[in-house]
Amino acid sequence: xxxxxxxxxxxxxxxxxxxxxxxxxxxxxxxxxxxxxxxxxxxxxxxxxxxxxxxxxxxxxxxxxxxxxxxxxxxxxxxxxxxxxxxxxxxxxxxxxxxxxxxxxxxxxxxxxxxxxxxxxxxxxxxxxxxxxxxxxxxxxxxxxxxxxxxxxxxxxxxxxxxxxxxxxxxxxxxxxxxxxxxxxxxxxxxxxxxxxxxxxxxxxxxxxxxxxxxxxxxxxxxxxxxxxxxxxxxxxxxxxxxxxxxxxxxxxxxxxxxxxxxxxxxxxxxxxxxxxxxxxxxxxx
Amino acid sequence: xxxxxxxxxxxxxxxxxxxxxxxxxxxxxxxxxxxxxxxxxxxxxxxxxxxxxxxxxxxxxxxxxxxxxxxxxxxxxxxxxxxxxxxxxxxxxxxxxxxxxxxxxxxxxxxxxxxxxxxxxxxxxxxxxxxxxxxxxxxxxxxxxxxxxxxxxxxxxxxxxxxxxxxxxxxxxxxxxxxxxxxxxxxxxxxxxxxxxxxxxxxxxxxxxxxxxxxxxxxxxxxxxxxxxxxxxxxxxxxxxxxxxxxxxxxxxxxxxxxxxxxxxxxxxxxxxxxxxxx
Numbered sequence: 198x199x200x201x202x203x204x205x206x207x208x209x210x211x212x213x214x215x216x217x218x219x220x221x222x223x224x225x226x227x228x229x230x231x232x233x234x235x236x237x238x239x240x241x242x243x244x245x246x247x248x249x250x251x252x253x254x255x256x257x258x259x260x261x262x263x264x265x266x267x268x269x270x271x272x273x274x275x276x277x278x279x280x281x282x283x284x285x286x287x288x289x290x291x292x293x294x295x296x297x298x299x300x301x302x303x304x305x306x307x308x309x310x311x312x313x314x315x316x317x318x319x320x321x322x323x324x325x326x327x328x329x330x331x332x333x334x335x336x337x338x339x340x341x342x343x344x345x346x347x348x349x350x351x352x353x354x355x356x357x358x359x360x361x362x363x364x365x366x367x368x369x370x371x372x373x374x375x376x377x378x379x380x381x382x383x384x385x386x387x388x389x390x391x392x393x394x395x396x397x398x399x400x401x402x403x404x405x406x407x408x409x410x411x412x413x414x415x416x417x418x419x420x421x422x423x424x425x426x427x428x429x430x431x432x433x434x435x436x437x438x439x440x441x442x443x444x445x446x447x448x449x450x451x452x453x454x455x456x457x458x459x460x461x462x463x464x465x466x467x468x469x470x471x472x473x474x475x476x477x478x479x480x481x482x483x
Numbered sequence: 484x485x486x487x488x489x490x491x492x493x494x495x496x497x498x499x500x501x502x503x504x505x506x507x508x509x510x511x512x513x514x515x516x517x518x519x520x521x522x523x524x525x526x527x528x529x530x531x532x533x534x535x536x537x538x539x540x541x542x543x544x545x546x547x548x549x550x551x552x553x554x555x556x557x558x559x560x561x562x563x564x565x566x567x568x569x570x571x572x573x574x575x576x577x578x579x580x581x582x583x584x585x586x587x588x589x590x591x592x593x594x595x596x597x598x599x600x601x602x603x604x605x606x607x608x609x610x611x612x613x614x615x616x617x618x619x620x621x622x623x624x625x626x627x628x629x630x631x632x633x634x635x636x637x638x639x640x641x642x643x644x645x646x647x648x649x650x651x652x653x654x655x656x657x658x659x660x661x662x663x664x665x666x667x668x669x670x671x672x673x674x675x676x677x678x679x680x681x682x683x684x685x686x687x688x689x690x691x692x693x694x695x696x697x698x699x700x701x702x703x704x705x706x707x708x709x710x711x712x713x714x715x716x717x718x719x720x721x722x723x724x725x726x727x728x729x730x731x732x733x734x735x736x737x738x739x740x741x742x743x744x745x746x747x748x749x750x751x752x753x754x755x756x757x758x759x760x761x762x
Contacts, residue, residue, distance in 0.1 A: 220511070221511030222508075225505040225506070226507065226508050226554055226555070227504065227555070227633065227636050227640075228633060230508075231632065231636070232629055232633060235606075235610065237613055237614065237617060237625050237628060238625050238628060240617075240625065241626070250620070251621075252620065254617050254620045254622055254625060255620040258614050258617050258620075258624070258685075259685075261610060262614070262685040262686065265606075265607050265611075265681065301619070303687055304758055306687075307758065314740065327511070328511055328512045328513050331510050332512045334510055335510060335512055335514070335518075335519060338519055339547075342522075342540070342543065342544065342547060345536050345537075345540045347526055347529075347530070347536075347540065347543060348526075350519065350526060351502075351523055351526075353510060354506045354510040354519040354520060354522070354523045355505070355506050355509050355510070355523070358509050358511075393748070393751055393752065396751040397744070397748045397751050399758035400750060400758060401743060401744050401747045403687055403689070403758075404688060404721055404747060405740065406685055407682075407718065407722045407724070407725045408725050408736055408740055410682045410686065410722050410725075411725030411726040411739070412729065412736055413678050414675075414678070414730075415726060416602075417599060417603055417604065417671050417675050418675075418730070426672055426679070427675050427676075427678060428679060429676055429679060430675065430676035430680040430682075431679035431680065431682055431683045431715070431719060432679075433676070433679070434679070434682075434683035434684050435683035435713065435715040435718075435719075440615050440684070441611050441614060441615030441677065441684060442612055442616070444676060444677055444679075444680030445612050445677050445680075448672070448673040448674075448675075448676030448677050448680075452669040452672050452673035452676075453669070455669045455672050456665055456666060456669040459664075459665035459669070460662070463661050463665065
């Protein structure tokens with residue numbers, strides 16, 4: 198069986214990606230969190246770093262479904278992508294290869310999802326850690342505003358938080374990915390595949406993507422009939438064999454129809470006033 | 484009305500936009516989420532509009548108030564305040580308190596719309612298509628997402644910033660007006676359909692439960708029976724369970740995940756779930 202692991206250079210590159218890609222990350226939200234941080238993109242990046250793009254993408258794609266809609270209302274996170282993407286994906290790669298699983302099989306994907314999500318919970322700690330260390334820089338920032346040294350704000354906003362990330366993104370990623378390389382032997386020795394622990398782990402991995410989809414549904418479903426829209430898409434793929442691109446085109450067609458109907462309603466004399474209200478659930482994004 | 488003698492230069496507007504685009508969340512804390520990003524976006528403008536350090540300091544102090552919204556769509560608010568600050572510097576009837584009132588009033592609604600439109604719809608649609616392109620481990624999907632998302636959102640944010648600056652309060656109509664609302668609802672509909680397809684393509688919950696007769700022959704193969712009713716029925720049921728727990732019982736995603744761990748353990752113990760693996 199081939200031995201796989203993470204070497205120091207790889208760990209450092211992963212750590213750097215973690216700094217860039219977290220929620221208050223140094224890559225900015227557009228290129229950092231919402232690009233580098235997405236597990237699918239991370240699959241490509243980690244695959245490049247680890248020298249196996251195909252496995253990286255397969256694992257990243259599987260984990261992506263769990264975190265397809267990471268909405269962080271009011272600055273609370275259920276998971277922070279830096280740990281999922283740059284600790285979870287590399288460890289999942291190491292584990293799957295070490296255990297001799299086929300990454301494309303449903304077992305390989307369940308393993309990846311279960312491992313990635315477990316590691317992902319660590320991200321919550323890292324997130325609050327970063328935010329707390331940033332308080333120190335913000336304190337310096339307030340002092341600078343008081344003294345009229347306004348230019349210092351740039352350093353406070355864009356340079357000093359690197360220190361927070363060195364502590365809360367870089368170091369944890371490097372240490373955990375390096376140590377995690379030995380994890381496979383431990384799993385093999387103590388947790389047999391047909392034992393209850395591993396069976397549960399694989400089962401959890403198959404159930405978890407449902408949470409990601411449900412988080413999204415919670416966001417977009419405001420009345421029970423909206424669920425019908427969801428099941429329309431579900432049936433397209435499950436029963437009629439339409440792939441995702443096909444579903445996007447069919448969905449786009451219905452969206453255009455819906456838009457025209459809505460606009461026709463609006464053109465009617467302003468008889469209905471209730472339409473003017475739009476629902477706002479006071480959620481704030483960070 | 485006073486003459487508009489002070490005008491923010493194109494270069495300064497571009498710098499302000501860049502500072503917001505990159506720095507809105509880099510110095511995040513729970514206490515002041517996007518406040519420092521906002522300060523950095525306004526600093527070039529304040530430096531250009533006001534001559535003395537005292538005036539600059541006074542003007543910037545407006546933006547020390549707490550700020551947090553959905554940062555992509557929220558770019559319009561930064562643009563609006565850039566326009567307001569210009570008006571204020573020209574002695575029009577605008578003061579810092581009024582600017583802050585407008586900012587505080589906008590950040591909630593914009594966050595609500597932005598969360599459902601950007602994070603809840605646009606990103607999942609793009610990722611859904613990307614997942615389809617990346618099946619089998621092809622990098623194509625990831626590259627598609629990187630390019631399309633970055634181009635779309637960069638152009639979109641730039642558009643919002645300058646529209647906000649030019650139109651001021653009227654720009655908000657873009658976001659909360661009737662037409663915008665119709666577009667939003669249509670896009671959400673598209674997103675919901677794609678997500679349904681993503682769920683069917685990527686969630687794979689199966690049962691190993693079989694009822695056997697005395698000779699070991701199968702009487703009931705539950706998975707085969709369920710597939711006969713509708714493929715992926717258990718996957719849909721799992722999504723519905725999670726959705727119900729989260730939206731009707733108000734349980735947090737983390738706790739829902741723990742519930743799934745418990746369900747898995749029990750399911751494995753009674754033989755409902757069995758991945759059927761060995762070394």
